[in-house]
Amino acid sequence: MKRLFLDANVLFTAAQNPAGKAALVIEYGGKGYWEIVTNTLAVEEARRNFALKFPDCLTKFEMLLSDVLVLPSQIEGSCSFSLSPQDRIIFLSALTCKATHLLTGDIKHFGPFINKPKITSGIIIQTVPEFLRG
Template sequence: MRVFLDANFLFTAARNPGGKAAFVIELGAAGHFHLFTSDVALDEAERNLAAKYPESIPFFSDLAQQITSVTADVSAAYPESLPVKDAVIFQAAVRCRATHLLTGDLRHFGPLMNRKDLPGGIIIQTVAEFLAAM
């Protein structure tokens, strides 16, 4: 599996080292699947952590070193319902050939969760859904 992590996921993992999101990163680092994110997601997560929870930055930096970062392929197809800022996240997931995109952003990605008809065949899930399906 190739698992793409969005900014919301990264923020959550950094804020809660004992939580499900951090556990997914542990599993990926142990070789159970490949972890990916994008430069945009890393920047957004770090910016939000710096503003709200600066004490989480060192752990975030450690997590980020375990994840391969890619740049979005802005020519890649994406679901039309996504706003541009989320489209680039999806396009980065397409670029790394992700099988899954994990997010907690239900506002924008919620209607697309667990669908099998998305570009690139990517399955969008919450952390809990992903872990339950493993």
């Protein structure tokens, strides 16, 4: 079964746009099509952004988390490619939980590694639309 690790951008987008593709990924995870995983860092980053920008979406966000396995953030380990410290935590958490995919909206930092599992220790990094296109 596919195990999808979602970063804060994807979590934020899913709660802000419940009819969108990111929300669909979580919905299908809740139905058992794949596992949905994230870490505490991504959850807290999304919560902070909602509190600042869209506090009315916090309730929807908390409801979405019922279909998401939230794991502790992995802060130790090595990364074979260059990432910022915060993005390294996201990647290492995905690696530690044996995610098959890391879904992100962060093209600036993860863009060079999209669809390059030979570089990313076997994890397929993609945007949500890329993942859904299969």
